[in-house]
Amino acid sequence: MKFERYGIGIAKGLTVTIRHLFRHPTVSQYPEQRLNISRRFRGNELVWNKEKCTGCGTCAKTCPQGAIEIVTSTDMTENKYVVDKYQVDTGYCINCGLCIESCPYEALYFSHAFECARYRRSELVQSKDDMLETPERKVSGYFYPDKANKLPEQTLLVEKVTEKR
């Protein structure tokens, strides 16, 4: 490059920045403008299926943080375990998803909700009944592709045309 040291580099850089002035910005305005999150979203909440859970406790054993607490008792009449206590401290949860992968009976899912901030630490502890699937707490498709296909498609920045080049 012959003109390398004569201020050409500075001039080129200036053209790049001024061109960005007339492009659409990349950012989005969060509370008004909501983008779809990933279909396999690993959020901070778990969804538990009461019917499918057999109380085997594999999730609690797999959890690297020890955030899942499960207490079962034996139901002699029907010859199965009854889950007395199923409690997840999402304050300790690191959203690794190993519990969901390890569940042999497909009874545990991530929720697709992402606005899970709480004011008190005690509110972070979820137990049996607030872990069920509701219309507000949809099931995320993490590890369950058939559930993922029902969720809205993720918004990608690749799709958003921000500039004419």
Next chain:
Amino acid sequence: MAVRTEPFVLNMGPVHPSTHGVFRMRVTLDGEVVVDIEPIFGYLHRGIEKLAEQRTYTGIIPLTDRLDYISSMSNNFAYCLAVEKLAGIKVPERAEYIRVIIAELQRVAALLIAVGAFLNDCGAFFTPFLYMFRERERIVDLFEMVSGQRLTYNYMRVGGVSQDLPDEFMPALRKFMNMMPRFMAEYDRLLVQNEILIARAKGVGILTGEQAINCSASGPVLRASGVKWDIRKADPYSIYDRFDFAIPTQTTGDCYDRYRQRVEETRQSLHIIRQAMEQIPSGPVRAELPQLIRPPAGEAYAHIEAPKGELGFYLVSDNSIAPYRCHIRPPSLINLTALRDMVRGWKIADLIIIFGSIDITVGEIDR
């Protein structure tokens, strides 16, 4: 004819805008000139090596995410390779390709941050940094699609990857691959020829090849000094021997070379991804393994070419479900060995950019 004044000690960090995390440098200054420097670590020490001794082999993978948190996928990759080497596990073909694509995307993302942060240290007021983050965002979107998270991906598993790629991944990746070269060209126009950058970074903080080897430097820092050593070529792991790519090297080993080296490596990574996209077969993505892996007693060391250098895991097994010892070879920490020799005699402003050009992540240094 420099005027000698009384040296004084300046504590840069642990909270300083350009120490890339909680890192402290005890700098002895003579006016503006750095006389001596002592890096002080440990502010982010979480004892990951000790924690790993208490966890199952699968349970360590989330921990590795938190080592070098801007290239989590590479860490997962290195760890899984080490366990597979230890237990002799064969990975399905498709999983190997997915791993390579993901790892190279991660390299692009991490190198973009490294370059952006370096230029930010040079004083380009956040512009290159934000442009880089915009491009990284596109990659992180793809990672979110496959793994569901944006920073701690926890995607790779021993014996494969956790899930197959979703159907919409490949079209999105193709779009990204079409976009990236144009961005790289525009980015080159922004600052590569910039006279101020050249004046600041050329000839500053020279690390010679011999010194780099002696200091066990690795990755872009080593190659910018002119040493052609890339573990992907020298000791091909996974399926890197199937791809055709070059190892770019620079000559002098100054800050500008390290910056150029990272940009060139990004191009090679894109080249690898393009080949892998064409060759990827279909099939299973995870080997059939028991819930708890019990590798035979022994030891294994697997290393990969992470964005920052040679990232290795040295595992010692005693045939239980948790490793007896898990040592991590952190590229960031070992690359810092040469810092003192590189900065002595330069000014504070140079100290910042030399430090920035080494590209460290404190999560990996302190572990």
Next chain:
Amino acid sequence: MTVSLSGKEVALKIEGEFPGSLVESSQENLVVKSDHLLDAARFLKETDGLDFDYLNFVTAVDYYDHFEVSYMLSSLEHNHCLTVKTRCYDRENPVLPSVVGLWQGADFQEREIYDLFGITFEGHPNLKRIFLWAGFEGHPLRKDFI
């Protein structure tokens, strides 16, 4: 592909130069007596045909009755590697020679081992705790720490 040199073959060479310096050798690695570590390391670094100029990592493992310190060496020129080990039987005050003079890359890693295992490296220029603070009691990566 990096060739992993056979510990036995290298052991023969070292044994020829420094008789009685080895504890054992196997296909993967060789174990050097701790008082001969520096000689063996210098031999490995400077002998033609071996040229181990790159130190991949240094680490220690606690086996309750002894510490085992592993040095993984590579040669960028010949593209081969070798794991050299040494053992340290003293738990109260383990001492090893430092290899910083040969490979500067061992600097922080030896400090790390000093910090987390309590092994003193003689000849290290700046042997201080690296991650933990100066007054910390105990060495966390020892198996008897908790």
Next chain:
Amino acid sequence: MATIELNIYNLVNFQSIPPDWPGGFWWHWLFFTVVIIGFVLTMVMGVIYIERRGMARMQSRLGPNRTGPFGLLQPVADAIKVLLKENIVPDAADKLIHWLAPVVAFAPALMIFAVVPFGNGVLLADLNVGILYVVAISSVSTVGIFMAGWGSSNKYSLLGAMRNVAAVVSYEIPLVLAIVGVVLISGSLSLNQMVVAQDVPFILLQPLGFLLFFAAGCAEINRSPFDLMEADSEIVAGFHTEYSGMKFAMFYLVEYAEAVAISAIIATLFLGGWRGPILPPWLWFVVKVIIVFFAMVWTRTTLPRIRIDQLMAFAWKFLFPMSLFNLFITALQVLAGWPTELVWAMIIVNFAVMAILVLVWSKLFFKLGRGRIEV
């Protein structure tokens, strides 16, 4: 001392256009003092908004857009936030100097506007040594900055202050030499007379002088790429590291008031000040100030920062000889009577001279001012 007395004497007695206000000079004085303070504060808010929004858009962001329509009230919100913050004084600080520094730094930035014309004769004091007054006053704020750096007893502050003093002392010279070319052409030191003399904007007659003044001016007021006195990535925030609350607000104000002041001087000296068709003069002036300021924002967004030794080398080895050349050539042209008779020839010749000098000197510049010191 003689100079200062002369200035005070001039301020009181000399007016080229006598005020026709009821009450005479003192009403004029009061009115313009209020106008200038209002103008500077409003302009500072305006330029902060322009800088933040403009920079954000260049960086592919949106910038502040929540407070008020289009985020226009963001500077107000910032000001309120900063004023309500706790005033922290470091324990080891030199309290009096620490307290006095923002005031000393702020006053000169306002005082510059005393001689800047907003219209024909619309100015506080039409000094016949106006530009000399500007040069003299603008370097006073360095004292304030050095007081801040010293008084905080913080090493980062001290480094920043030292850098600032070194830079200002060096850059004063090319700055003045660049002005002298304009003075030669216009034949007056009064800013109002300079604007009146600009039938052709002096940026065309003095392109090199404009570049030199712009660069030196940027260095004088710590704008990027010469912002190494408050280089955030190196020395945290430079001289105002230890300032918070109201006093920090003062420094923030100084930074932008000085930027507005330099933009105003550039607009006056090189862009024809208040002159322009259709629009009222004051509006033309404001528009030109904003254009110059935008150029500063633009360079700040794009360029990396230079190092202290390169900063000095740039002043002494690049700007200083170039400004001497510029002065010499302009003097020859003025002697030959070109500014009145051969204006177009002068424009062409001066642009050619600028191109040649910049090319030649930039090649030389890169051989200088770098290196490692053996320790």
